[in-house]
Structures are given as structure tokens and as C-alpha cells.
Amino acid sequence: MTEWVYPLGTAAEGAWDVALGAAGSAVTVEGWKHTGLRVATLAAGATVDLPAADEERIVVPLGGAFQVTVHGEEYRLEGRRSVFEGPSDVLYSGIGKDVSITSEAGGRVAVATAPARAEYPVRLVTAADIPVELRGAGTCSRQVHNFGTPAALEADRFIVCEVLTPAGNWSSYPPHKHDEEKDGETNLEEIYYFETRRSPGPGPDGATDPIGYQRVYASDERPIDVAAEVRTGDVVLVPYGWHGPAMAAPGYDLYYLNVMAGPGPVREWLISDDPHHGWVRSTWDDQAIDARLPFTA
Secondary structure (H helix, E strand, O other): OOHEEEEEOOEEEEEEEEEEOOOOOOOOOOOOOOOOEEEEEEEOOOOEEOOOOOEEEEEEEEEEEEEEEEEEEEEEEEEEEEOOOOOOEEEEOOOOEEEEEEEOEEEEEEEEEEEEOOOEEEEEEEOOHHHHEEOOHHHOOEEEEEEEEEOOOOOOOOOOEEEEEOOOOEEOOOOOEEOOOOOEHHHHHEEEEEEEEEEEOOOOOOOOOOOOEEEOOOOOOOOOOOEEEEEEOOOOEEEEEEEEEEOOOOOEEEEEEEEEOOOOOOOOOOOEEOOOOOHHHHHHHOOOOOOOOOOOO
């Protein structure tokens, strides 16, 4: 189902490497209403602009430092050299404000979006203030930066976080879903934006092809069947269904940025595990968290 998988370059628009999901983007998906993502690679001194719109936005440096102007007010994001060097400061814009992003030295930046109505103030969240969670254990260990979750950020609709998974580990596991409004579950679309790298340590010099994998499959009568090989710049959409694992292949670390939002009345990430695999969570109690975590600079 190729409408759910967008390799690098297939959702580009002008200066944007990814312009996906929201109305007016280069790639719109039938029935996709609640989330959007833009990613740009800026040369030194280059700028990308987003006009004022009825959507909330959060600017996430992926590599490099940036100056962001929101409705005439300028903010500096110190950024990071790469997504595998721990959290970066991020900027929440609120709604109805034009946003301009520039980088003196160049870099790569993501902007998560969601159509919204309620006004919340612009907020700069520094790297030091971002909650860093080490989730799971053993080969299910991963690192989560919860900068755009309800507990960390006042916002109207979206939930945004990023996850780092060491080589050979599985994350987004056990497989789970959030495609219904019911007791214990919220209905949320989800975007996965991926980056990969060869993990530190001994290995051959020269070019490599860092890869990871993403699985999505049906939870009800709605068909979906994704088993995608992913690399830096690739995107997978999850409209519904069980999703997971996101697999970091041996030798290659995996990063993904998650953008979630939905039509329900509550901004909350409530999930149901696939009943065939939910038991795996109970095995973590007797395992240590992977010693390679946390990823830092």
C-alpha cells in the first residue's frame, strides 16, 4: 500500500524535502486530516517560510542551529549536530502565525503541524527541559524525547515526540494501535519520519547503507499491510491498525519523529496492545535497559 510509505524525494515540494499530510502540501492523502510534516535541508544562509494558517506547529532541529521568527519575534534554536546526540531545543508556534526558519551555517529541520483552533502561547522548550525517557528493556530498549506530549507542552491537538533505538533493538513494540475513541484508547493518526546511521564502533570505512524497518498491519476490516525498509528521510503514515515493531537493523541505529493528532475530545496518547504480543511487556521487569542508552553528544 504505497500511499502509506514515502521514500525520500517522493513527498518533496520546492525547498521542502518532505511536505506531507496537511492540506496544501505537495502530497495529500485521501482521508488524512489531522497531522502534517515538513522537512527542509537548508544551505548556509537559506530560509524557508510558512504563512500564517489555522494550524499549530513545532520546529525541531534535526542537524544544525536555526533562527526562527514567529510573527515578528525571533528565537534561536541551538540545535545539535545530529538526531543521535540527544534532545534539541524546539519551538512551538501556536496557531495563526507566520513562521520563518533560517540557518547561518546550514542544517536540516522538521516542522510538525496539526490543524487547530485553540490558541496557546509560543513556547521555546530548551534541550535541558525536555523529558528524556528510557522505555522498555533488553532488546526492546529505546530512548524517547517527550517535548510535545501533553505532560510537557500546552497545545491544542498534536502530540509530538522522537524515539532513538540502538542497533539491533525493536521499538514501537509490542505492536499497538490508537484508532478508536473508547475506554483506554484514543483515535490518533500518526506520522513516522526516519533517520538512520551506522552505529559507532569498529567497521569498514567507506559508504554504508544504514537501514531500518517499519511494520503496520490491520486491526479490523480496514486493510493495511506495510513492511517497509526505511532510511534517512523516509516517511511512513499510520492511519489506523496495529503498528510496530520499528526495527533497528544490526549495525545501524534508528531515529524516528512521531507526529500524532486525531478528532477526539481529549489530547492524550492512549493505546491498546495487540493481544497476541502484549505479554512481552511483562518480560522487561527482569531485564536491564540497554547500556548504550542514553544517546548523548
